[in-house]
Amino acid sequence: MKKKLLAFIVALSAVFAVMGATGHKANADEPHYTITSDATYAPFDFQDKNNQYVGIDQDLLKAIAKAAGFTVTVKPMAFNAAMQSVASSQADGVIAGTTITNERKAVYDFSDPYYKTGIAWATAKNSKIKSLSDLKGKTVALKTGTAGAEYAESIKDQYGFKITYFSDSDTVYRDVINGNSVATFADLPVLQYTIKNGTALKVQNSKEPFAAGDLGFAVKKGDNAQLLADFNKGLAIIKKNGTYDKIVNKYLSAKASTFTGSAKDNSTVWGILKTNRSAFLSGLKQTLYLTVVGIILASLWGLFLGILGVSKNTLLRSLSTTIVYIFRGMPMLVLAFFLYIGIPAVTGTKISAWTAGIMTLVLNEGAYIGAFVRGGFNSVDNGQMEAARSLGLSHSQAMRRVIIPQGLRLMVPSFINQFIITLKDTSLLSAIGILELTQTGTLIVTRNSQGFRVWAIVAMIYLIVITLLTLFSNWVEKRTKA
Amino acid sequence: MSEEKQVKVHVDKVNKSYGDNHVLRDISLDVMDNEVVVMIGPSGSGKSTFLRMLNQLEKPDSGLIEVDGYDISDPKTNINKVRENIGMVFQNFNLFNNYSVIDNITLAPVQLGKMTKAEAEKKAKELLETVGLPDKASAPVSSLSGGQKQRIAIARALAMDPDIMLFDEPTSALDPEVVGDVLDVMKHLAKMGMTMIIVTHEMGFAKQVADRVVFFESGKIQESGTPEQIFTAPKNERLQTFLSKVMQA
Numbered sequence: 001m002k003k004k005l006l007a008f009i010v011a012l013s014a015v016f017a018v019m020g021a022t023g024h025k026a027n028a029d030e031p032h033y034t035i036t037s038d039a040t041y042a043p044f045d046f047q048d049k050n051n052q053y054v055g056i057d058q059d060l061l062k063a064i065a066k067a068a069g070f071t072v073t074v075k076p077m078a079f080n081a082a083m084q085s086v087a088s089s090q091a092d093g094v095i096a097g098t099t100i101t102n103e104r105k106a107v108y109d110f111s112d113p114y115y116k117t118g119i120a121w122a123t124a125k126n127s128k129i130k131s132l133s134d135l136k137g138k139t140v141a142l143k144t145g146t147a148g149a150e151y152a153e154s155i156k157d158q159y160g161f162k163i164t165y166f167s168d169s170d171t172v173y174r175d176v177i178n179g180n181s182v183a184t185f186a187d188l189p190v191l192q193y194t195i196k197n198g199t200a201l202k203v204q205n206s207k208e209p210f211a212a213g214d215l216g217f218a219v220k221k222g223d224n225a226q227l228l229a230d231f232n233k234g235l236a237i238i239k240k241n242g243t244y245d246k247i248v249n250k251y252l253s254a255k256a257s258t259f260t261g262s263a264k265d266n267s268t269v270w271g272i273l274k275t276n277r278s279a280f281l282s283g284l285k286q287t288l289y290l291t292v293v294g295i296i297l298a299s300l301w302g303l304f305l306g307i308l309g310v311s312k313n314t315l316l317r318s319l320s321t322t323i324v325y326i327f328r329g330m331p332m333l334v335l336a337f338f339l340y341i342g343i344p345a346v347t348g349t350k351i352s353a354w355t356a357g358i359m360t361l362v363l364n365e366g367a368y369i370g371a372f373v374r375g376g377f378n379s380v381d382n383g384q385m386e387a388a389r390s391l392g393l394s395h396s397q398a399m400r401r402v403i404i405p406q407g408l409r410l411m412v413p414s415f416i417n418q419f420i421i422t423l424k425d426t427s428l429l430s431a432i433g434i435l436e437l438t439q440t441g442t443l444i445v446t447r448n449s450q451g452f453r454v455w456a457i458v459a460m461i462y463l464i465v466i467t468l469l470t471l472f473s474n475w476v477e478k479r480t481k482a
Numbered sequence: 483m484s485e486e487k488q489v490k491v492h493v494d495k496v497n498k499s500y501g502d503n504h505v506l507r508d509i510s511l512d513v514m515d516n517e518v519v520v521m522i523g524p525s526g527s528g529k530s531t532f533l534r535m536l537n538q539l540e541k542p543d544s545g546l547i548e549v550d551g552y553d554i555s556d557p558k559t560n561i562n563k564v565r566e567n568i569g570m571v572f573q574n575f576n577l578f579n580n581y582s583v584i585d586n587i588t589l590a591p592v593q594l595g596k597m598t599k600a601e602a603e604k605k606a607k608e609l610l611e612t613v614g615l616p617d618k619a620s621a622p623v624s625s626l627s628g629g630q631k632q633r634i635a636i637a638r639a640l641a642m643d644p645d646i647m648l649f650d651e652p653t654s655a656l657d658p659e660v661v662g663d664v665l666d667v668m669k670h671l672a673k674m675g676m677t678m679i680i681v682t683h684e685m686g687f688a689k690q691v692a693d694r695v696v697f698f699e700s701g702k703i704q705e706s707g708t709p710e711q712i713f714t715a716p717k718n719e720r721l722q723t724f725l726s727k728v729m730q731a
């Protein structure tokens with residue numbers, strides 16, 4: 001028994017090690033870098049109608065890398081996660097429409113400025129609010145961690161407004177359009193691009209942006225000096241040869257539909273499904289993949305914790321109790337951020353978002369499973385153990401042949417319940433940039449601003465999958481009862 | 483068998499407490515080979531606790547317990563080995579719910595390497611014959627009545643070829659009309675020369691089968707003797723009171 005458990009732990013860690021290792025391959029010829037980026041920050045970073053990541057940042061980075069002779073893997077995620085990943089050495093650099101500020105300079109080294117920007121504020125199209133002083137007592141929606149948010153915070157007391165935060169741009173805009181909040185502060189080109197794409201907002205100060213500043217590419221302070229130098233070198237080259245202007249014009253003077261798809265397609269659920277079929281499918285595939293791998297590993301880990309929890313050894317028992325206590329008591333999102341951003345910041349080892357995501361699922365769901373597994377074993381009548389021991393079977397033989405099989409049967413409904421919860425919980429992993437179904441929905445909404453239809457589609461997909469899982473589980477439950 | 487009978491169970495000055503409750507006080511008892519000892523007494527008198535000590539389901543606080551020549555109060559003794567020779571039958575049967583009847587019987591001999599699966603199944607079928615349930619081999623445990631379950635439990639204990647059998651109120655959880663079936667199996671075992679220690683409230687059975695009857699009260703053996711001595715000429719006052727109560731019922 002103990003040997004098997006040990007082998008299982010070794011196998012588990014090997015799986016994680018392999019998954020972690022596949023994340024970053026080295027290129028022999030040119031230096032290769034992992035660059036994080038914002039996933040929802042048009043026109044700098046967004047997904048086009050073919051689900052490719054495009055935008056001023058993306059095209060500039062590609063052109064600069066080519067000119068300066070290095071290669072990159074770009075990992076789009078939420079802005080804050082993108083910045084944190086670099087600060088915690090998970091990635092080498094970040095290009096995410098980041099404004100160069102003194103505060104950020106304390107943590108990051110910035111490239112030469114690559115774009116001039118400033119903060120604009122926007123209201124709903126038909127809003128009566130005309131000046132900042134009209135904001136008194138009202139709520140302003142902001143995107144977490146942005147320069148716009150920072151500026152709004154700095155004038156909050158002066159104009160007497162309240163603030164609410166969201167982690168992606170589209171939700172911010174929706175909040176303003178729906179009237180939950182009255183205005184938002186963001187980078188001027190971002191707002192202008194969004195409005196051009198049909199978001200019903202109005203910029204109030206397009207002529208005189210506040211706190212005009214520059215966007216820069218960032219690396220962790222003191223690290224990756226070569227990458228920074230290469231970036232600056234490449235930027236200088238493409239500014240000189242005209243590539244830079246071409247890229248910026250491509251996005252700022254293009255028609256919205258070039259990137260977002262036709263208005264006709266976006267106005268029906270069917271049209272959205274059709275144009276984004278491959279995106280939804282790959283999002284669903286990733287969700288299912290996370291769910292299946294998560295369920296299997298979490299079940300094994302939970303079983304291990306549960307068996308430890310009914311061990312004869314007090315030390316092992318309290319170890320199990322402690323692990324269950326810690327990971328059951330920790331919000332899953334906190335655990336995900338801790339694994340993906342927290343631990344690497346201290347140890348300096350990189351973990352891929354996928355590995356961190358799976359580990360989050362395993363630790364969190366595994367703790368719940370461990371708790372009901374232990375409960376299941378304990379609820380097997382004590383007479384069963386006594387009868388087995390009285391025949392001369394050892395404790396572990398009695399556990400294996402009598403108690404565990406009976407306990408497992410008692411646990412089937414709990415397992416099914418946990419599987420459904422695991423499927424739903426995978427959506428939380430969108431926060432660390434895993435492109436599963438929920439994150440796919442976010443990206444599509446950023447592009448086409450069709451929040452209601454897209455989220456209805458995503459919700460339906462989840463419901464269908466959960467229904468199938470439930471039917472399958474009921475079938476399994478019936479069979480184990482017989 | 484020689485005239486000189488072997489001591490199978492030797493208990494000397496055993497004590498056991500649960501907190502303030504002193505359940506067994508200085509119990510000493512020897513059981514000989516082939517002997518059938520029936521333990522009677524009111525509920526809570528300590529007789530079940532004492533029985534459960536004989537295969538270490540309970541541990542004594544002090545005193546010596548030797549079974550088959552092994553000192554089972556010594557922690558160095560491999561209790562699993564000793565238990566292979568002690569069959570136990572419980573009040574609530576405790577059949578393994580996850581196995582069919584025959585797998586209940588073959589589990590221990592096969593797991594412990596005493597027999598191959600085929601040998602164990604052959605033996606199990608013979609035992610099912612002995613307990614009068616030859617057609618129940620593949621039945622699931624949940625389909626059996628209480629009386630059937632208890633007879634299967636006896637067969638399960640016998641599958642290990644024990645030389646001592648412990649019975650802990652084997653008929654207390656049964657409907658009255660099936661008690662006889664179980665007692666018949668036990669009588670048969672006694673006739674075959676099995677060493678048996680039985681906790682029971684079946685006085686008729688005790689009279690009929692016991693070589694010796696032991697009366698427990700307040701954690702002590704108050705009186706012991708042949709069934710005749712105990713049931714027709716009880717000396718101890720508490721035994722007299724006890725008997726007058728149970729015989730009326």
